[in-house]
Amino acid sequence: MAKIALITGATAGIGEACAHLFAREGFDLILTGRRQERLDALAQQLNSTYNVRIAVAAFDIRNREQVLHHLDILPDDLKQVDILVNNAGLSQGLDPLQNGSYDDWDTMIDTNIKGLLYVSKLVANWMINNKKGHIINLGSIAGKEVYPNGNVYCATKSAVDALSKGMRIDLLQHGIKVTAIHPGAVETEFSEVRFKGDKDRAKKVYEGFTPLTAEDVAETIWYVASRPAHVNINDLVLMPTAQATGSMIYRG
Template structure:
């Protein structure tokens, strides 16, 4: 049984990951910004395992530190960190984009990941074991027009994962970088500011991945034998050939 810390646990890939680990009997620390949603998830998952919840925004470094420091001692022995919290905002060229969208993506996808990782890495290094799973994207593999800043933020996750592996392997800490392709979650609805009709077109004409597909992959990486370290895993839906190419019916 492991103690697993998951950010962005209230929806999408984060929630699916929490659900699969709960059913496996791992102890969970679920994190998110929406207190009521987090409390409901805690009640649901408590049917399977021990669950602790933390409410904070990864973009706020002081909130992150205060939340992690508030953990009871028996919950600070964190075995696995799943850095899932992140976002995409807007799909415009650099010349027309909203700067606040850039800030949201860089603050959440890059700085937020670092804010959460630093204190937990210190805990893992003190016991010479642990596993960090960073959720990147196939957008890190190939930049696409009008998504430049989002692609850059996910490329940064790839680089951070590589750097973590270089710094942490000697301490017995594994680092896994996960690059999902097109996954049908609230991702596009958030990117398009709640425009559900536009978001639906992203997943039209083919069968996209679902959050549980990525959760299954994360589960495999975390539950692999201790001698096995999955450094990177890229997951496309069957209809997607590369980040910009999806074959639709």
Template sequence: MQNQIVLITGASSGIGKACAEVFAEAGAKLILAARRRDRLDTLAAELQKNYQAEVLCLELDVCDRAQVETTLSKLPNPWQNIAVLINNAGLSRGLNKLQDGSIQDWEEMIDTNVKGLLYVTRTVLPGMVERQQGHVINIGSIAGHQTYPNGNVYCATKAAVRALTEGLKLDLVGTPIRVSTVDPGLVETEFSDVRFRGDRDRAKTVYQGLTPLTGRDIADVVLFCATRPPHVNLNEIILMPTDQASATLVHRRPSV
């Protein structure tokens, strides 16, 4: 990955931040995109200090198609040849039966998890095809494989990510562009805080009594995908904590 340009969306926290750290350690040049510019600047300073990484920060809302197209099409010349795109930006809102769901929550999930991924990929991918080099890595979820109660729309968006990844791989046959999806189970990040809109007590119960994955666990797998030999494409990786067997079955140890 030395001096390869890696674009990470949703880079200000969680899996995206962890990906920034492992790719910086591997010698990549990083384009970090997220809505929270202050967090990006703090992260960039840490990466420059710890790994002497070259970092370009972009304040970007992937849901805004015009902003995505304008920002990514006007990258400075030294940053235009993106080698790896990590579509990490995503979220979940609420945990309700569909008949009780919030349409605003649905739209936010669809706009971010599906349309945002499409906007960024559509803008970056033609350059990869033209240069005949690149790798698109989507961060999916076990929710894209197994629907769970009250997860209806979130699960649907992650199933869409899975289908889009498969479709992209089909469309790119005959090119050297690689396409992967990394689909985790329970990962302790800000995910549940966002889902429950800052209700941290409720968010903590999601991981209570078990040892969840960390953002670093996922980032290590993403880096592994990106550093295989050019003829090797890891299409799909599902990883879960040892305490988790499916989207709905987990082992929780009693609290002492």
């Protein structure tokens, strides 16, 4: 029987790269995201390439009712989830706190913290019933170090760091692993989303050095997910070689 991975935010970037990698390794997949057409295209591609079972659920992770509805109606056999990759997350704006947007703050808090909690509670209970599971939360170097104008985004990723530690304690007695992965600069849609579609500004974030790719992070996620049952990697930070801290990058 194939193992099952549930990946949030699978329509682009790290989530999409994880979908390809886990499918290649023979996992059946539950893929979530907001863009139905992208989910459908990805599912068709993965199914034809790897001949694995794919279920998709299009919803906004900020909406608790949508999260609970779309995951609850999945077939019971797909609720035997082995790996949950809490990848869905974003940043909005890059402003000093005093100039920040209330709407941007709400979007980041509702996505990066509350959305992660909605999915994690439901799936953790499936894992408890199944007596197995591994939750992998996507944090950020921003959750380890605050950088200029990062304020609320950094706070949300600090929350992911703390929640990962809390989950690990709470789920310990059930034998469920919890890992937090904290990447540095990764060239995906992240900066384009942060700058609300300004592609030129987003491109400048990665000029002068080689950033991580979505595939680099996905391979790291697969590494921690594929350790033996008695081994858990609690916390892992990965950075481009050119990046020393959240805000210090050598652009040679």
